[in-house]
Amino acid sequence: MPAAHILVIESTPAIQELIALNLGMAGYQISRAADAENAMLMLEDRLPDLLLLDWNLPGQSGLSLVRRLRAQTRSRSLPIMMVTARCGEPDKIMALESGADDYMTKPFSPREMVARVQCLLRRSYAASDAGAALQLAGLRLDPCTQRVTAGTRELALGRVEFKLLNFLMSHPERVHTRAQLLDQVWGTAAYLDERTVDTHVGRLRSALQPSGNQQRIETVRGSGYRFVAALA
Numbered sequence: 737m738p739a740a741h742i743l744v745i746e747s748t749p750a751i752q753e754l755i756a757l758n759l760g761m762a763g764y765q766i767s768r769a770a771d772a773e774n775a776m777l778m779l780e781d782r783l784p785d786l787l788l789l790d791w792n793l794p795g796q797s798g799l800s801l802v803r804r805l806r807a808q809t810r811s812r813s814l815p816i817m818m819v820t821a822r823c824g825e826p827d828k829i830m831a832l833e834s835g836a837d838d839y840m841t842k843p844f845s846p847r848e849m850v851a852r853v854q855c856l857l858r859r860s861y862a863a864s865d866a867g868a869a870l871q872l873a874g875l876r877l878d879p880c881t882q883r884v885t886a887g888t889r890e891l892a893l894g895r896v897e898f899k900l901l902n903f904l905m906s907h908p909e910r911v912h913t914r915a916q917l918l919d920q921v922w923g924t925a926a927y928l929d930e931r932t933v934d935t936h937v938g939r940l941r942s943a944l945q946p947s948g949n950q951q952r953i954e955t956v957r958g959s960g961y962r963f964v965a966a967l968a
Contacts, residue, residue, distance in 0.1 A: 740857055741782075743764045743796065744821075745789035745798065747773045751842070754779060755788065758846040759853065772796035777804035779805070783814060786857055791820040791831070799834055806895050812882050813859045813895075817852065832928060835895055859923055870905045873952055873965045875944075877905055886947030896921070897940040904953065906965035914962040937961055 742759055747770045757795060766797035767784065771777035772792050779787075787805075791798040798818060805811040816836050818826075822839040831839050838856055840849060859919045869878040872926065876885045882898060884891045899921045903913070912920070914930035941950040954964045 737766045738787040739763050742786045742788055742853065743767045743775065743784040744942065745769045745772065745787070745801070746795065747793050749772060754846065755849070758850055759788075762853075763849045764853070764939045766917060769834065770794075772798065772801040775801065776804075779811065783811060785860070786815045786817065786853060788817045788853070791822050791827070793819060796854055799831060802831065802835045809882060813860075814865045817856055819849065825882075829928060829932070832922065833896075833932070837923065856923075870902070872905050872908060872963075873967075875905065875947075875949060875952075877902055884943075886944075886949060887935065889947055891943055891947060893943045894939060896936050900936055900940055901944075901963075903951075904961065905906065908963045911956045911959050911962045917960065929963060932962075 738903050742764050744752060744759070744766060746768075747754060747772075752768055752770070756768060760766050767776055771812060772846055773795055775787075775789070789798045789801065792896050796804075798820065802816055802818070805814060805816070817838040817840065818831050818836045819840045819842065820831075821842040822904070828839045837859075838852055840852060841910075869876060871877075877898075878884075879902060882895075884893050884901065886900065900917065903917070903920050914933040917933050918928055918930065922932075937953055937955075941953050944950045946953065951967060952964045956962055
């Protein structure tokens with residue numbers, strides 16, 4: 737299996753070199769960019785297996801780049817890890833809510849960075865392997881095309897709502913706590929409040945409402961949520 741390709745977007749040369757050196761020693765193929773504009777040119781030519789970027793880039797910020805990539809079908813599932821000096825909890829939440837898959841603050845341990853990259857790539861490969869479409873209760877979810885349909889109607893789901901529905905449909909009728917959903921859907925439960933789950937469940941129900949399937953996402957009082965395959 738060829739080495740995973742990682743695009744490092746970091747404007748500080750010394751930090752860019754540190755990241756590239758350690759990831760290269762871990763066996764990864766590395767490309768580099770110092771700003772979002774050059775990174776986009778590289779991404780248009782070839783999507784990497786993982787994107788690692790700073791928030792405070794010259795010109796367009798790293799956060800804006802994350803949002804831009806998540807709005808495009810081609811890069812919607814691209815694993816993204818932010819490595820930044822912005823260490824406040826609101827910054828972490830904003831980045832993860834905008835589509836980053838992981839968030840690491842500077843100064844950082846190179847060994848931890850490599851371990852996080854390995855973990856993120858494993859999750860990405862596992863998601864790719866589980867690419868068969870799900871069909872349940874009149875809904876069809878296709879991980880490969882990132883589309884959800886109810887009959888002939890295509891439903892507009894955000895990236896997180898898609899991942900949440902994918903997990904719930906993969907385990908119908910089972911109750912999952914908010915902590916379990918954070919771990920399985922976000923993979924970064926330590927950074928997010930469990931109320932984040934409630935927010936995205938609300939958005940998922942709103943997205944399912946045009947097809948009349950919003951009640952399939954059931955709240956189990958005192959426990960969590962489940963996908964109901966057969967409504968009473």
